[in-house]
Amino acid sequence: MASTRLPGKPLADVGGRSMIVEVTRRSVAAGIGRVVVATDDEDVRAAVAGAGYEVVMTRSDHASGSDRIFEALGHVDPEGRARRIVNVQGDLPTLDPALIRAAVALLDDPAVDIGTLAAEIVDAGERTNPNVVKVVGTEVAPARLRAFYFTRATAPYGEGPLFHHIGLYAYRRAALERFVALPPSPLESREKLEQLRALEAGMRIDVAVVDTVPLGVDTPEDLERARSLLAREA
Incomplete structure (x- = not known):
């Protein structure tokens, strides 16, 4: 508010x-x-x-x-x-319900502590935009990454896809309990990305690669865009 x-x-x-x-x-x-x-x-x-x-x-x-x-x-x-606990941000009015299911499904693997989402970046401007958080990971299955790092920088270096992180999280209850008990980590404080606290503590985060990024509404312009998109759905 x-x-x-x-x-x-x-x-x-x-x-x-x-x-x-x-x-x-x-x-x-x-x-x-x-x-x-x-x-x-x-x-x-x-x-x-x-x-x-x-x-x-x-x-x-x-x-x-x-x-x-x-x-x-x-x-x-x-x-x-x-x-299993899912944290859905309240400013994603165009969120496809299937994306929630995709994040939760990652927890079917008992080795995964936290599930989240990303989409391949297709807009060249997003590659260098620090407000677009990138996830760096290795493919462990089709359309699924194991996350090694999250950053506001352009990463990884070199040719190949970059992935736009979507801030929706599915936690095992034990992982959420552990996460909130941890102090902020050095990389979390530096990047201003709380998911790095989990990685620095050795927790495993897997990422479902999806086709769309839900619109996060932060500005009046975002709000008008959300209204337009929802009007098309009606």
Whole structure:
């Protein structure tokens, strides 16, 4: 809600729904389990509850979304029944529900601690854009990488594809518990990318390579683009 470039963006109208409700609707459509919105804002809580979805209030001082979902998990599942936890950011109103399923499917491999997503970069300008996070990894199966590093730099060097990281994460519960207990790592602090904390701690992150990057809404221009894309879907 305190976004400097788009204040109040979770409640911005996108196709007749608030953005947070649209993201929630798409998360439910993934069909993988219980969906709960975690927020520290009463207006967001009211909007989500008014649309008939589950919502839980969390503290306002969390440093990251991972910390927030861990608190929410303690509220909604204190018995520890849920073994896989997905963190979906609330500003992805064009998210394809299939992408959520793709991230969760990576955890079918017992060696994987965290699953996430990437798409091959096709826009040359994104290769050098520091706001486009790149994942560097090795292919372990078709359309699947094991991540070695995430960076805002242009990497890896040389000819070949580059991959645009999509910030949606599926955690094993034990991995999430371990992750939030770790202090920020040196590379995390340098790159401003929290997933590096997991890699520096020796956790395994696998990446499903998908065809599309959901639009993250950060500016008024992004919002208008999201409205246009959703209008085409209607």
